[in-house]
Amino acid sequence: xxxxxxxxxxxxxxxxxxxxxxxxxxxxxxxxxxxxxxxxxxxxxxxxxxxxxxxxxxxxxxxxxxxxxxxxxxxxxxxxxxxxxxxxxxxxxxxxxxxxxxxxxxxxxxxxxxxxxxxxxxxxxxxxxxxxxxxxxx
Amino acid sequence: xxxxxxxxxxxxxxxxxxxxxxxxxxxxxxxxxxxxxxxxxxxxxxxxxxxxxxxxxxxxxxxxxxxxxxxxxxxxxxxxxxxxxxxxxxxxxxxxxxxxxxxxxxxxxxxxxxxxxxxxxxxxxxxxxxxxxxxxxx
Amino acid sequence: xxxxxxxxxxxxxxxxxxxxxxxxxxxxxxxxxxxxxxxxxxxxxxxxxxxxxxxxxxxxxxxxxxxxxxxx
Amino acid sequence: xxxxxxxxxxxxxxxxxxxxxxxxxxxxxxxxxxxxxxxxxxxxxxxxxxxxxxxxxxxxxxxxxxxxxxxx
Numbered sequence: 001x002x003x004x005x006x007x008x009x010x011x012x013x014x015x016x017x018x019x020x021x022x023x024x025x026x027x028x029x030x031x032x033x034x035x036x037x038x039x040x041x042x043x044x045x046x047x048x049x050x051x052x053x054x055x056x057x058x059x060x061x062x063x064x065x066x067x068x069x070x071x072x073x074x075x076x077x078x079x080x081x082x083x084x085x086x087x088x089x090x091x092x093x094x095x096x097x098x099x100x101x102x103x104x105x106x107x108x109x110x111x112x113x114x115x116x117x118x119x120x121x122x123x124x125x126x127x128x129x130x131x132x133x134x135x136x137x138x
Numbered sequence: 139x140x141x142x143x144x145x146x147x148x149x150x151x152x153x154x155x156x157x158x159x160x161x162x163x164x165x166x167x168x169x170x171x172x173x174x175x176x177x178x179x180x181x182x183x184x185x186x187x188x189x190x191x192x193x194x195x196x197x198x199x200x201x202x203x204x205x206x207x208x209x210x211x212x213x214x215x216x217x218x219x220x221x222x223x224x225x226x227x228x229x230x231x232x233x234x235x236x237x238x239x240x241x242x243x244x245x246x247x248x249x250x251x252x253x254x255x256x257x258x259x260x261x262x263x264x265x266x267x268x269x270x271x272x273x274x275x276x
Numbered sequence: 277x278x279x280x281x282x283x284x285x286x287x288x289x290x291x292x293x294x295x296x297x298x299x300x301x302x303x304x305x306x307x308x309x310x311x312x313x314x315x316x317x318x319x320x321x322x323x324x325x326x327x328x329x330x331x332x333x334x335x336x337x338x339x340x341x342x343x344x345x346x347x348x
Numbered sequence: 349x350x351x352x353x354x355x356x357x358x359x360x361x362x363x364x365x366x367x368x369x370x371x372x373x374x375x376x377x378x379x380x381x382x383x384x385x386x387x388x389x390x391x392x393x394x395x396x397x398x399x400x401x402x403x404x405x406x407x408x409x410x411x412x413x414x415x416x417x418x419x420x
């Protein structure tokens with residue numbers, strides 16, 4: 001599996017982890033963004049629809065990983081985002097960081113997901129029980 | 139799967155994640171402690187052997203999770219540690235935290251693994267290429 | 277954005293030597309609803325967010341309007 | 349610890365009313381090598397780390413010597 005991907009089917013965190021890990025790494029951290037049952041304002045959500053500018057998003061993922069390589073030498077990260085229609089409970093994004101030691105693995109994973117949410121060219125449409133939807137930003 | 143376990147076979151992070159996640163949770167964080175190829179002093183390691191005082195370790199896991207429930211309301215954690223002989227690349231410990239939002243998920247996961255390493259009744263014997271072994275503490 | 281403007285991808289014809297600002301004005305001439313997006317939208321040319329709005333465009337360039345992101 | 353002392357689990361016989369300190373002394377009488385562990389070892393009684401070394405023990409109690417941990 002590639003370290004950076006936009007996918008249309010279910011994300012398998014274990015495959016991402018296997019791609020990121022190397023024998024020098026004792027610490028692996030993972031963040032999974034999962035579709036939850038409520039919007040930020042409390043409205044029930046039936047699912048989310050994601051769209052991406054794929055080429056831009058992949059470039060942004062690689063840029064974020066490059067920044068992590070500079071800030072946390074020896075840490076590798078992988079980023080996979082799913083697009084299309086997702087139901088409650090499905091994984092929308094997985095970020096994995098592997099490092100010899102755990103503080104850098106946590107810091108890198110957090111940096112990666114914060115940056116993905118802040119700047120990756122991905123858009124999210126919340127679907128509500130009444131059949132309507134709304135584009136929401138982070 | 140129980141939220142707290144000492145196991146003798148391979149840890150499946152996905153099963154743990156499924157046990158921890160609930161529909162209110164948009165953020166799942168996971169820490170995997172993986173056997174790496176070198177000891178802290180740089181010596182090549184062929185594997186690790188873990189022993190536990192199982193009853194005490196399980197009580198300690200539950201105590202740590204209880205503390206997290208107090209510090210980070212709404213956050214659930216699961217902790218699974220493997221014992222016995224492990225080879226390089228195998229998962230020794232998995233900690234998973236699920237939360238409505240991601241900062242608490244990261245903080246809780248980090249707290250849990252820090253505390254597991256500091257106080258869980260589990261002991262680690264490093265095995266070296268020359269056939270010798272040594273008990274090491276964190 | 278697609279819903280607001282009522283259209284997705286299309287060809288935009290601008291004069292030789294036009295800049296991204298000229299593209300924006302051409303889009304605006306086509307649909308005044310675009311004004312509602314001006315403060316929150318970034319413009320990308322060929323897959324990169326444009327740093328300067330006086331960048332010149334060439335035939336075949338992909339110009340994208342990027343609303344605030346919502347990944348994760 | 350098992351390697352240092354040359355033994356794992358065993359029955360320890362102490363007088364009625366004995367405390368955890370008495371248990372430690374009984375262990376020490378059995379094997380002086382235990383002195384090497386004194387500074388880094390915690391004592392647990394029935395699966396709980398003992399807060400007070402003058403806790404009294406009863407017949408059937410499990411007394412465990414816990415070297416520094418190394419989980420994870």
